[in-house]
Amino acid sequence: MKKIQIFGLVIIAVAIGIIVSTAGDASTYVDFTKAKEMAQDGDNESIHVVGKLKKDGMGQIVDMKYQPEIDPNYFVFTLVDNNNVEQQVIYRNSKPQDFDKSEQVVVVGKIKDGTFSAEKILMKCPSKYENGKMETTEHTAAKS
């Protein structure tokens, strides 16, 4: 075999390795029911869940707590996924600015001991200037 052919094979092998690893690292969009199943099965992978904040009849957000005077790194809220399953979410960081205004929230993380521990929060807020369009912002609980 010529050197160039061996070389080509190595490249193809590395490329396949990259693809396999990307597929392995890629996260998925699931709902809370599935997330709980995964947690029970001992699957430790971080997943994406899309949901809305839990609100009462008046449109007020309920079950949300952030007390910076006690601990600025602890934020709890309740998210309702698209199948109307509620789940408490803990975000160990400061509460993202304008969190209250967000229409849709994507949490990235996993269920631990019955609560969803979020590593990252993506929020969609209604844009003031572009009707019907949403702005996305991203917040990460540091420690990468």
Place this chain on the structure above:
Amino acid sequence: MIHSTIGSAGHLLIIIAFVTALVATFAYFKSGIARGALAGGTVEETLTWKKFARIVFYIHVAAVIGIVFSLYWIIGNHYFEYHYAWKNSSLSLPTGYTISSFWQDQEGSFLLWIFWNTILGCVLIFTNRSWEAPVMTVFALVQAFLTSMILGVVIPGLDLKIGSTPFLLLKEVMPDLPVYKMDPNFIPKDGNGLNPLLQNYWMVIHPPTLFLGFATTLIPFSFAIAGLWTKRIQEWIRPALPWALFSSMVLGVGILMGAYWAYETLNFGSYWNWDPVENSSIVPWLVLVAAVHTMIIGRRNATALKTAFILTIATFILILYSTFMTRSGVLGNASVHSFTDLGLSGQLLIYLGTFTVVAIGLLVYRWKMLPTDEEEVSTYSQEFWIFIGATVLCLSGFQILATTSIPVYNKIAEAFGTVLNMALPADQVGHYNKFQLWFFSLIIVLTGIGQFFWWKRVGKGNLQALYNPLLITLLISAAVITFKGVKDIQYIVLLTTSIFAIVANGTILLNIIRGNYNLSGGAITHIGVALMLVGILFSSAYTKVVSINNSGLMISRSEEFTNNDNKENKENITLWLNKPEKMGDYMLTWRDVRVEPRHIPGYIPKSWVDIVEGDFHAVALRDIVVNNQKYNSKGDTIEIFPENFYYEIDYREPSGKIFTLFPRVQLNPRMGGIVSSPDIQRKVDKDLYTYVSMVTNPNAEPVWSQTENFTVNLRDTFFVNDYVAILDNVVRTDDVEGVKLNEGDAAVKAIIRILDNDKEFVITPSFVIRDRMVARKPEVSNELGMRIQFQEINPQTGKFTFGVNTTQRDFIVMKATEKPLINILWLGTFVLVIGFILATVRRFKEFIKMRNKENQPTGQAKVKPKVQTV
């Protein structure tokens, strides 16, 4: 009055530009064909077509300049009847930033790209007559596609919209606004303004630089296509190479400017976030750099030549792909800063598809014509090592692309009726770093080895020249690793390989710079990259969070924190107004909120002015004196940046030295509300990076509790809001702020002392009898979250009554990190740019020399191709 002329003119010019681009494509194509098949056409025919094409292209250039001028005229003159001006600019925008509003939106940024292409097209016509026809065919075709993106023409009957024009009136875009029912000629008084986050000098130069980078990748691509087309399989490299180098430099600088802006402005806490938009610009750059290397050896090695074709074509296609990703809305949830869909996705796909198919088709068609190597390349040859380097660069790009394209896979699956539900990796930074660290360790080693082989310092059976650099590297690396405490194996590898690259390239540089500094571009560029890697390594991997919360408060919070040994995220600390808090080695005090005046240096306290709501003016509440210079008197109206608030935070170092940082908080409805930006204390060896992670809206009025009344005697102690308060005295006063006392008026003020844990506050509310009317002047303490009003004096009992309201005390939550050795990254950037400039100049000189040599003898023989004098 609606200024409809300028918009119509602009729109007409766009149509002219589109048509002329198509005609120029055809004419240049004809000229190229005639030249390619001499049997079919005469030389005269070639020249006639070429002359015609050139004139048409010049008309195109004029039209494009006209479009740019029209759009700028609309923005600069604040014609808010136009949607583009209304959406992206405002009266309050400083002149410098009106330029930015030009390219804030999609149409303008396409226009910027089109504009650069016309400039580059003209430069090519003037410098390179012999390649003009085939190269400009590709150029004009690209221009046709780009101008079609801003065409904004609806094909009647089909209901098909082609492109989106920036010259639409507001009422054409939003005809349903209720105001148009009442007044069809309504013109908004002011625009929405430029996103305040982009009101930054980097945002004035970053987009043009990046788009110049994008535009320049077209040149090597055009030459490669022209080379295939006219069968000048190897000759295309010489004119293309200087442009490829120039393009790498401009695109690289453009990307880094974006990174620097992100570092200074966004609170990602970093200069690189592996955001899909960032990724889609770095991938073409990596491939372009690989293409440059294969071009350099492509004249001697057939495999490299083939690869040069592939990579040059790939670079341009990747630029188109990246344009598609960022503008088609496909990234959707995935990216923070992609454009929204303008309904151009279909058009972008056609654009991408056309060039991919045509370029690859042509390459396949000509593949047999490309030379092949007779004998196998030796492991000891320069070509071998450069080739490997280029390959690793491509693999690195491939890995980034494979992950960044995840949203695209979902879309493709959707098109086939399945649901994939794939999401980007949860830990993106970790995912990319896992690969890129090793790729770059390899690449940077290869730069050193490659240079030694290139300059023939080493060869078969002659490797000892590499021993010295290797030895020096090991010594330096060992020292740095020990001194800096680098412990992780992957960082040790990256550090050692980078140091090797610096030493090896440095050795080569010392050798050749004595001979001819013109040739030193490669070595210098490599040193720049190696320095950048060292800077990235330390500033990212060894970022230290300084603001570890050790106030002990969280102990109150049950298992959550006692869990995990109290080591959960505690990277934010809370600062109360004027209350010192210990953070790492520093003692921090949040002093004040400040605003940014436009014509006064620095920031002034917010309490000095009263901001006019919904405007960029404020009324001075006192004389404005900064640095002993008086700028305004009380009552003056001054201009400010109304969105920006700066939180004055004092840092007291252990030595007692105090410095102040002003992290910014911006009220930015476009970004969803409040955006915070860092302030950075720059030291030679590290940056101290501070940002406010949470504040209450600085414009919000405090919410006061119900008034609680206290009736006390002099020297009585009472408890307000858990503080001990003592009424020390009540004294007569002649001076009450905001109240003018006349004769016969009387005023007293109470002196109330309030004890906090470590500090005493004195609050002095006043009680005024003026024109026989009682006025009460309360005093507010933001530190205590308290307002005290002097309610009543009872002369019978000698008691005084005070009304007290309380509110949440003012606080901010902030985070601070240290980024060691980040300056090495910026230093490396400068070195990189210098290297690229040297290399570009050298290759351009070579091209000129070659061109003039070719032109001299043929100048007389053939039918007068114009000889250029340079």
